[in-house]
Amino acid sequence: MNIVVCVKHVPDATADRRFEDDGTVDRVGVDGLLSELDEYAVEQALQVRERLGDDSEVTVLSVGPQQAVDAIRKSLQMGADKGVHVVDDAIAGSDSVATSLVIAEAVRRIGAWDLVVCGMASTDGSMGVVPAMLAERLGVPALTLGSSVEVEGDIVRIRRDGDTATETVEATIPLVMSVTDQSGEARYPSFKGIMAAKKKPLETWSLADLGIGPEQVGLSAAWSVVQSTEARPPRTKGQVVTDEDGSGAAALVEFLASKKFV
Amino acid sequence: MSEVLVLVDTLVDGKVGKPTLELLTIARRLGEPVAVVFGEASGVTDVLASYGAERVVAVDDTEVREHLVAPKAEALSELVEKAGPDLAAVLLPSGGEGKEIAGRLAVRTGSGLITDAVDVQAGADGPVTTQSVFAGGYTVQARVTRGVPIVTVKPNSATPEQARGAGTVEAFRPTVSDAARGARITASAPRQASGRPELTEAAIVVSGGRGTGGNFEEVEAFADSLGAAVGASRAAVDSGWMPHAFQVGQTGKTVSPQLYVANGISGAIQHRAGMQTSKTIVAVNKDEEAPIFELVDFGVVGDLHTVLPAATEQVRQRKG
Ligand SMILES: Cc1cc2nc3c(=O)[nH]c(=O)nc-3n(C[C@H](O)[C@H](O)[C@H](O)COP(=O)(O)OP(=O)(O)OC[C@H]3O[C@@H](n4cnc5c(N)ncnc54)[C@H](O)[C@@H]3O)c2cc1C
Numbered sequence: 001m002n003i004v005v006c007v008k009h010v011p012d013a014t015a016d017r018r019f020e021d022d023g024t025v026d027r028v029g030v031d032g033l034l035s036e037l038d039e040y041a042v043e044q045a046l047q048v049r050e051r052l053g054d055d056s057e058v059t060v061l062s063v064g065p066q067q068a069v070d071a072i073r074k075s076l077q078m079g080a081d082k083g084v085h086v087v088d089d090a091i092a093g094s095d096s097v098a099t100s101l102v103i104a105e106a107v108r109r110i111g112a113w114d115l116v117v118c119g120m121a122s123t124d125g126s127m128g129v130v131p132a133m134l135a136e137r138l139g140v141p142a143l144t145l146g147s148s149v150e151v152e153g154d155i156v157r158i159r160r161d162g163d164t165a166t167e168t169v170e171a172t173i174p175l176v177m178s179v180t181d182q183s184g185e186a187r188y189p190s191f192k193g194i195m196a197a198k199k200k201p202l203e204t205w206s207l208a209d210l211g212i213g214p215e216q217v218g219l220s221a222a223w224s225v226v227q228s229t230e231a232r233p234p235r236t237k238g239q240v241v242t243d244e245d246g247s248g249a250a251a252l253v254e255f256l257a258s259k260k261f262v
Numbered sequence: 263m264s265e266v267l268v269l270v271d272t273l274v275d276g277k278v279g280k281p282t283l284e285l286l287t288i289a290r291r292l293g294e295p296v297a298v299v300f301g302e303a304s305g306v307t308d309v310l311a312s313y314g315a316e317r318v319v320a321v322d323d324t325e326v327r328e329h330l331v332a333p334k335a336e337a338l339s340e341l342v343e344k345a346g347p348d349l350a351a352v353l354l355p356s357g358g359e360g361k362e363i364a365g366r367l368a369v370r371t372g373s374g375l376i377t378d379a380v381d382v383q384a385g386a387d388g389p390v391t392t393q394s395v396f397a398g399g400y401t402v403q404a405r406v407t408r409g410v411p412i413v414t415v416k417p418n419s420a421t422p423e424q425a426r427g428a429g430t431v432e433a434f435r436p437t438v439s440d441a442a443r444g445a446r447i448t449a450s451a452p453r454q455a456s457g458r459p460e461l462t463e464a465a466i467v468v469s470g471g472r473g474t475g476g477n478f479e480e481v482e483a484f485a486d487s488l489g490a491a492v493g494a495s496r497a498a499v500d501s502g503w504m505p506h507a508f509q510v511g512q513t514g515k516t517v518s519p520q521l522y523v524a525n526g527i528s529g530a531i532q533h534r535a536g537m538q539t540s541k542t543i544v545a546v547n548k549d550e551e552a553p554i555f556e557l558v559d560f561g562v563v564g565d566l567h568t569v570l571p572a573a574t575e576q577v578r579q580r581k582g
């Protein structure tokens with residue numbers, strides 16, 4: 001089975017994330033890393049390959065600036081077989097509609113693919129829409145938000161913990177799938193994995209390679225615009241009491257009553 | 263006046279949820295609401311009309327019910343095409359399904375998409391949305407510049423207001439492609455009702471984390487004394503103490519209640535992402551250095567196993 005994993009390089013959530021003057025996310029001035037939620041996608045792809053135990057291959061695909069190559073490298077260290085990095089100045093500022101276009105064309109160029117695995121959402125934009133858009137563009141079924149994954153011949157089956165029900169959903173390959181952080185801890189790269197990754201093939205493609213015009217992507221082609229961004233004023237720390245003398249509960253209830261919650 | 267399509271969220275026990283009434287209320291700021299219901303609509307027409315639906319489109323879903331989201335996106339895109347360029351917006355609920363439908367619809371109709379809006383107002387160039395991003399650290403205002411604005415809206419983004427609409431019912435039978443039937447739901451286990459308020463809609467949320475040590479009874483009892491919903495941190499969910507549906511945070515639910523009470527929760531950024539915009543925040547934690555205390559309006563440094571039962575008792579006494 002030929003598996004493509006889509007991974008995004010995102011600003012570190014524990015760093016001070018911020019916006020540029022044009023309302024796009026600052027992706028250069030803040031330390032970045034492989035989106036933690038995409039590690040689960042890499043993990044599930046590797047597990048599918050391992051369970052099949054055949055000549056299945058896992059290709060990691062990332063669309064993003066120069067630094068995004070770090071996200072691909074980490075995935076290769078975890079065990080993916082090869083990497084594709086789509087990088088082009090024109091892509092900066094793309095919205096999810098344009099991003100899904102670039103990913104879809106890159107998947108097509110990768111060629112004979114069976115399964116595209118995505119994370120549930122990117123940890124910066126966190127829209128969680130790219131997998132559905134990708135399926136729409138590629139004209140294949142989508143199995144989204146899988147919390148466990150099973151492959152049986154040509155059929156992929158996931159468990160999906162929805163708001164109103166837990167469902168089992170299946171489809172026949174080729175298809176797009178996304179997995180949640182409930183799907184199982186992602187592995188750490190081993191020393192061997194880190195050494196092996198250095199020799200794995202990594203291709204860099206431009207928009208021209210994908211037949212996409214620069215006018216189709218980027219900030220100027222975005223179908224939505226950010227009008228303004230504003231840092232939320234930090235919450236001011238209120239009163240904190242200790243329960244050392246056993247008065248904590250009474251103080252708590254008194255506070256709740258003063259706010260009319262009791 | 264131009265129309266606004268509102269996707270009615272999956273009915274629970276045959277009833278329309280509060281988020282849908284919020285969507286209708288928001289839709290009235292932008293144009294005339296048209297409610298789109300998948301499946302049997304006769305039981306809900308009246309409530310939809312009483313919150314402003316001028317038309318109720320009942321989509322026949324007998325053939326596509328077991329095929330997840332793709333058919334819904336196709337049906338909606340047909341409705342968008344039928345409505346023509348005059349359509350002011352499409353509003354959808356911001357759950358996993360709503361966002362996926364919205365994503366597909368955006369690609370199909372060549373329209374811009376905004377997800378997770380916490381407010382939508384009419385503007386000179388179409389709807390202006392407000393979103394809360396980066397774990398609630400920023401507020402962003404945005405608008406769609408191409409096609410029909412497609413916006414998914416989070417629960418608790420408006421107070422539902424009644425306003426009678428005509429509520430004219432129309433049956434609609436979509437043409438669904440074979441491709442959209444690719445995903446099949448082969449089994450479904452409905453979530454057990456907890457008897458407590460819905461997490462994302464509740465005015466008060468009482469949550470427990472690793473600090474509960476696995477015993478959620480004290481958290482639940484305190485929640486019940488306040489009439490609150492129960493939430494959990496991912497550590498509590500990963501430990502198998504609570505189902506994932508109760509998780510608050512980046513990969514769980516986002517809540518924005520009047521009161522959020524965090525018990526035995528340290529306050530990691532991913533947890534904060536799901537509760538930081540709550541009106542009042544209270545925490546009980548035995549570590550005075552826990553980051554959650556940076557956010558609180560009121561905090562108790564203490565053992566939740568002693569503080570919560572005592573507080574529960576006192577709330578009960580006050581309520582008589
Ligand atoms: C990609 C990603 C997504 C994530 N998504 C989420 C998410 O959606 N939601 C989420 O919650 N987390 C999420 N996390 C995990 C998050 O980083 C934290 O690990 C998690 O929130 C910790 O849960 P906790 O506060 O219950 O546990 P801990 O951090 O272990 O804190 C337990 C707290 O309980 C206190 N305590 C212990 N015993 C007692 C007692 N007897 N009485 C009072 N206090 C006590 C301790 O002092 C401590 O502060 C995510 C992480 C990643 C990487």
Ligand SMILES: Nc1ncnc2c1ncn2[C@@H]1O[C@H](COP(=O)(O)O)[C@@H](O)[C@H]1O
Pocket residue numbers: 006007008009035037038041061062063064096099103117118119120121122123125126127128129130131
């Ligand atoms: N620039 C990108 N490059 C590769 N994959 C991406 C990119 N953006 C999003 N994805 C994939 O789509 C998923 C959902 O992203 P989003 O819709 O942005 O929340 C991510 O978890 C990734 O798997």
